[in-house]
Amino acid sequence: MEHYNMNLTLKVWRQENSDKKGKFETYKVNGISSEMSFLEMFDVLNEQLIHEGKDAIAFDHDCREGICGACSMYINGKPHGPWELNTTCQLHMRAFKDGDTIVVEPWRAKAFPVIKDLVTDRSSFDRIIQSGGYISVNTGNAVDANSLPIKKDHADAAFAAAACIGCGACVAACKNSSAMLFVSAKVSHLALLPQGEPEKESRVLNMIAQMDKEGFGGCTNTGACEATCPKGISLSNIARLNKEYTLASLISE
Amino acid sequence: MTWKQVFTSSVGQKLTMGLSGIFLILFLIVHAGLNACIWAMDGGVMFNRAAHFMGDNVVPRVLEIGLFVFILLHIIQGLMLEASNRSKRGTPYAVSYGNRGSKWYSRSMGLLGTIILLFLVVHMVHFWIPSRFTGVAETTLPNGVEVHDLFSLMMATFQENIGVVILYVIGCISLAYHLAHGFQSAFRTMGVHNKRYVAMLKAIGYGFSVIVPLAFAMMPISMYFGWVK
Ligand code: HEM
Ligand code: SF4
Ligand code: FES
Numbered sequence: 001m002e003h004y005n006m007n008l009t010l011k012v013w014r015q016e017n018s019d020k021k022g023k024f025e026t027y028k029v030n031g032i033s034s035e036m037s038f039l040e041m042f043d044v045l046n047e048q049l050i051h052e053g054k055d056a057i058a059f060d061h062d063c064r065e066g067i068c069g070a071c072s073m074y075i076n077g078k079p080h081g082p083w084e085l086n087t088t089c090q091l092h093m094r095a096f097k098d099g100d101t102i103v104v105e106p107w108r109a110k111a112f113p114v115i116k117d118l119v120t121d122r123s124s125f126d127r128i129i130q131s132g133g134y135i136s137v138n139t140g141n142a143v144d145a146n147s148l149p150i151k152k153d154h155a156d157a158a159f160a161a162a163a164c165i166g167c168g169a170c171v172a173a174c175k176n177s178s179a180m181l182f183v184s185a186k187v188s189h190l191a192l193l194p195q196g197e198p199e200k201e202s203r204v205l206n207m208i209a210q211m212d213k214e215g216f217g218g219c220t221n222t223g224a225c226e227a228t229c230p231k232g233i234s235l236s237n238i239a240r241l242n243k244e245y246t247l248a249s250l251i252s253e
Numbered sequence: 254m255t256w257k258q259v260f261t262s263s264v265g266q267k268l269t270m271g272l273s274g275i276f277l278i279l280f281l282i283v284h285a286g287l288n289a290c291i292w293a294m295d296g297g298v299m300f301n302r303a304a305h306f307m308g309d310n311v312v313p314r315v316l317e318i319g320l321f322v323f324i325l326l327h328i329i330q331g332l333m334l335e336a337s338n339r340s341k342r343g344t345p346y347a348v349s350y351g352n353r354g355s356k357w358y359s360r361s362m363g364l365l366g367t368i369i370l371l372f373l374v375v376h377m378v379h380f381w382i383p384s385r386f387t388g389v390a391e392t393t394l395p396n397g398v399e400v401h402d403l404f405s406l407m408m409a410t411f412q413e414n415i416g417v418v419i420l421y422v423i424g425c426i427s428l429a430y431h432l433a434h435g436f437q438s439a440f441r442t443m444g445v446h447n448k449r450y451v452a453m454l455k456a457i458g459y460g461f462s463v464i465v466p467l468a469f470a471m472m473p474i475s476m477y478f479g480w481v482k
Contacts, residue, residue: 011347022344024347074346074348076348077346077348077349077350077351077353078350078353078354079350103347103348105346105347105348108342108343108344108345108346109341109342109343110340110341110342110343111341173350173354175338175355175360176338176339176341177338177341177342178263178338178341180263205254208262208263208264209258209262211263212262212263215341216263216341217263217337217338217341218263218264218266218267218334218337218338219263219264219267220267220334220338220359220360220362220438221359221434221437221438221441221442222354222355222356222359222360222434223354223355223356223359224350224354224355224360227353227354227355228350228354235441236446236448236451237446238441239441239442239444239445239446239451240444240446241264242264242267242268242441242442242443242444243443243444243445243446244444245262245264246264246268246443246444247444249254249259249262249265252254253254
């Protein structure tokens with residue numbers, strides 16, 4: 001692919017902390033290479049700000065290879081930017097042209113309060129996981145590899161659901177700020193495997209209770225989450241979650 | 254876990270919407286089927302007889318109570334969900350994801366439902382209140398039974414005023430889009446995730462949401478233009 005440089009206008013959400021009101025600031029960045037990643041472009045901009053004696057823009061990142069889920073930018077109206085099945089850190093500047101204006105916002109949901117600028121507090125996801133996203137196994141010797149037969153299609157579906165990196169883009173994309181795609185990925189991943197069997201009912205009931213408590217909205221099956229998810233988590237996981245929840249709630253004491 | 258916890262959870266509230274929605278869908282089939290009798294071209298004899306049966310027989314009357322319970326549940330829960338879901342964002346986005354991620358009508362269920370509700374109020378004033386309370390002129394069927402002449406009431410309602418016809422058509426269009434999302438959504442809510450069934454339900458849902466509202470819309474239209482005799 002041909003290399004080119006571009007000059008860009010960025011409109012970035014700046015907010016000191018969760019109590020202060022935020023607003024957009026406009027910045028110019030010049031000479032950005034089409035081979036840079038989106039976060040590298042932000043590194044360039046931040047260096048420029050630091051040289052000018054200004055406060056650098058805070059944003060979350062860790063692995064920068066699309067696996068940790070830390071990076072979280074709502075770029076031109078879509079979580080993780082214009083590419084599909086992609087994280088912000090893996091978005092490259094060749095997605096943009098010279099002269100483009102790019103609007104960058106944080107994930108917006110009351111359950112994800114802004115810590116600073118583009119960094120949001122996603123510990124609500126951690127608390128949902130703690131409420132049920134685990135299995136109980138006895139430690140000790142590792143069991144024989146094939147002692148637990150698992151149907152191939154169940155293993156595949158569980159693996160696909162386990163690909164969720166907990167980034168929260170599904171919440172950011174949803175008109176209801178619902179966390180159902182995330183929770184459904186975690187519930188499906190474990191519900192499909194024999195290892196998840198002992199907590200099958202308590203898991204789904206507790207995780208939904210925690211999700212509601214954290215202040216996420218309800219699901220209306222619009223599919224915006226699936227369309228934006230960097231890991232291709234399928235909407236059918238939500239239907240599976242609904243089934244698991246309904247059955248568990250009918251048989252629980 | 255108490256029943257209250259089940260039905261006040263986010264998934265439980267959706268279940269209420271889905272189950273009541275499916276009941277309303279079943280009602281629509283019966284309602285459309287019966288009303289299609291206006292096209293028998295017999296001066297409304299078949300239609301008036303069918304309407305009389307529904308009003309006189311105990312089974313439809315019991316089902317009618319169920320219908321009221323479910324539609325009220327659906328409306329109240331729907332409006333509550335809409336308000337609660339809207340309150341979860343906080344600061345709004347400057348640029349919206351919009352139609353890139355989902356269909357406009359799937360994001361507008363509250364609005365579409367509210368239009369349907371307004372339509373329903375007018376619709377009940379037109380037909381249900383006269384037939385139950387304020388009275389409708391009587392007519393005699395060929396077998397000698399005295400019945401409400403709802404057919405003539407319909408003709409009078411729709412032939413006089415193009416505005417009423419337009420209102421009914423708007424109601425039907427809203428219903429069509431409400432169902433284009435609602436039909437499949439209700440089954441997802443009830444836990445259908447098998448790909449073959451989802452594909453089938455989607456197809457049936459789109460078919461249903463075109464055919465049934467179209468049939469309803471054709472009733473005022475065909476009466477207005479005098480295609481019904
Ligand atoms: C004959 C009339 C109606 C029918 C057949 C109908 C049908 C449905 C169905 C099947 C659903 C999907 C449920 C689900 O996703 O689980 C639904 C959802 C909904 N309906 Fe209705 N409905 C009707 C009238 C109304 C009215 C009058 C209102 C409110 C004023 C309303 C508001 C809603 C709302 C807010 C939702 C939730 C949206 C969502 O979950 O995506 N509906 N309806
Ligand atoms: S379901 Fe997708 S969008 Fe949601 S947290 Fe997991 S990886 Fe991110
Ligand atoms: S920084 Fe780890 S996924 Fe983007």
